[in-house]
Amino acid sequence: MHQEIDQQRINRICKMLLEMAEGNFAYRIPRTGTDDELEALIVLVNWMAEEMKESVFHVGFINPHLSYQYVVQSTFIVDNKFIIKDFSVNVPALLGYTSNELLELDFTALLAKESVPLLKTVRNEVLENESFYTIISFEFVSIEKLVIPATCSISRLYQSTDIVISFFSAIVANTMKNPTTAKKILTVEEQKIHNYLDVKSTQAVYDYILAHMDSAMPTLKELSRIFGTNEYKLKNGFKHLFKTTIQQFYNNERLKRSQLLIQHTKIPLKTIAIMTGFSTYPNFSRAFKIKFGYSPTDLERQFPVG
Numbered sequence: 001m002h003q004e005i006d007q008q009r010i011n012r013i014c015k016m017l018l019e020m021a022e023g024n025f026a027y028r029i030p031r032t033g034t035d036d037e038l039e040a041l042i043v044l045v046n047w048m049a050e051e052m053k054e055s056v057f058h059v060g061f062i063n064p065h066l067s068y069q070y071v072v073q074s075t076f077i078v079d080n081k082f083i084i085k086d087f088s089v090n091v092p093a094l095l096g097y098t099s100n101e102l103l104e105l106d107f108t109a110l111l112a113k114e115s116v117p118l119l120k121t122v123r124n125e126v127l128e129n130e131s132f133y134t135i136i137s138f139e140f141v142s143i144e145k146l147v148i149p150a151t152c153s154i155s156r157l158y159q160s161t162d163i164v165i166s167f168f169s170a171i172v173a174n175t176m177k178n179p180t181t182a183k184k185i186l187t188v189e190e191q192k193i194h195n196y197l198d199v200k201s202t203q204a205v206y207d208y209i210l211a212h213m214d215s216a217m218p219t220l221k222e223l224s225r226i227f228g229t230n231e232y233k234l235k236n237g238f239k240h241l242f243k244t245t246i247q248q249f250y251n252n253e254r255l256k257r258s259q260l261l262i263q264h265t266k267i268p269l270k271t272i273a274i275m276t277g278f279s280t281y282p283n284f285s286r287a288f289k290i291k292f293g294y295s296p297t298d299l300e301r302q303f304p305v306g
Contacts, residue, residue, distance in 0.1 A: 008145070009038050015144045016045055025049045026094070027146040030112065031264075040265050047260050048210060051253075074150075075166040077157070080127055082107040082119075085162065096143035107165070112139035112147055122154060126163055130156050138167075201227045202237040209250050213257055214275050217250045255291045258284070262299050269296050 012029050019027050028049065029042045074094060077086040084105050092099050095110065108116050115138040126132045133155040140148040150167035157164055204227050209217070223246070224231045238246050254276040261272045273284035289295045 006038060009042065012145055013038075013041060013045055016049065016146060019146075020049055026148055027142065028149060030141070030145065030147045035266050040261065040267060043260060043264050044257065047257065051210075051256075073166055073168055075164060076107060078107050078163050078165065080161045080163070082123070082163070094142070094148065095140065110140050112141050115139045126154055126156060127161070130159075132156060199237070199241065201229045202234065202241055205234065205238060205246065206242065206249075209246070210253065213250075213254050214277050216277060216279075217247065220246065251287070252291070254278075255288055258288065258296070259292065259299065262296055262301060266301070272296075 009029075009032070016027055016029055019025075028046045031042065032039060072090050073088065074091050075088040076084055076091070078084050084102055084107055087102060091097075092102060095102075097105075108119060111119065118136055118138065122132075122134055122136065126134075133153065135151060135153050137149065137151050140150060142148060152165050152167040154163065154165050156162070205223055208223075208226070218226065220231050220235060224234050227234070229237075235246065238244075238249070242249060244252070258272050258276040261267055261275065262269065267275070269284075270281045273281045276284070278284035278287070285295055285297075292299075
């Protein structure tokens with residue numbers, strides 16, 4: 001039984017990584033009460049998705065994997081028993097269901113178990129009050145059992161008992177299918193910057209750093225040689241795209257990762273120091289205190305309830 005459950009967890013990690021490789025950072029892997037290396041990996045993958053979502057897709061950035069992230073409004077229309085009657089065209093792709101599977105499905109079947117009680121708290125009021133409107137944070141679960149956090153608006157349709165549940169979500173499109181997409185999205189000034197900077201190499205350095213957090217950072221010269229660019233272009237390109245230097249990014253990311261591991265796992269502090277690229281625990285503790293204002297031992301450790 002344990003092997004089967006672990007295999008399911010591994011499958012979800014693989015699915016999540018494939019989605020991220022395509023430029024989709026909307027999904028999260030549900031946490032369990034298990035305290036093992038797989039759970040630590042799940043924490044890191046979720047964290048990486050959040051970081052990539054916040055950092056990579058800012059204005060003017062082009063994803064070297066030839067994909068863009070678009071934000072669209074996803075909408076459900078449900079009846080007074082919360083049975084799905086209709087939905088926007090992007091919903092099946094987001095959740096992994098077919099249209100036929102979604103129609104007439106109980107809306108609560110799409111929610112994580114923690115979100116069902118939240119819906120019940122507003123259910124009666126939205127049914128009884130035609131002017132009712134609220135915003136509530138749900139977690140949807142895809143057919144692949146990945147979690148999709150979403151802040152939803154809930155309201156009634158005018159002169160109807162039907163209910164509208166709406167939220168914003170991301171979709172991915174391949175720019176190779178429409179070569180003019182990049183030019184339409186970028187301003188003239190941003191296009192000039194993009195033409196000047198080697199964005200693909202810069203993004204590759206970003207990915208490389210995240211993938212090698214447990215080892216020492218190469219020098220700028222070594223990174224330039226690895227990624228086939230020059231030091232000046234790499235240094236300035238990275239700072240333009242990510243608003244920080246390469247060294248600052250490396251230091252901040254490994255300390256943020258260590259903070260996450262301390263909070264959500266039982267891994268010993270000395271092991272976490274090594275996992276995040278520090279040669280000794282005193283060096284780690286000193287850098288951690290400078291970054292966050294308190295030492296690693298002062299951070300409260302929280303674990304998921306099984």
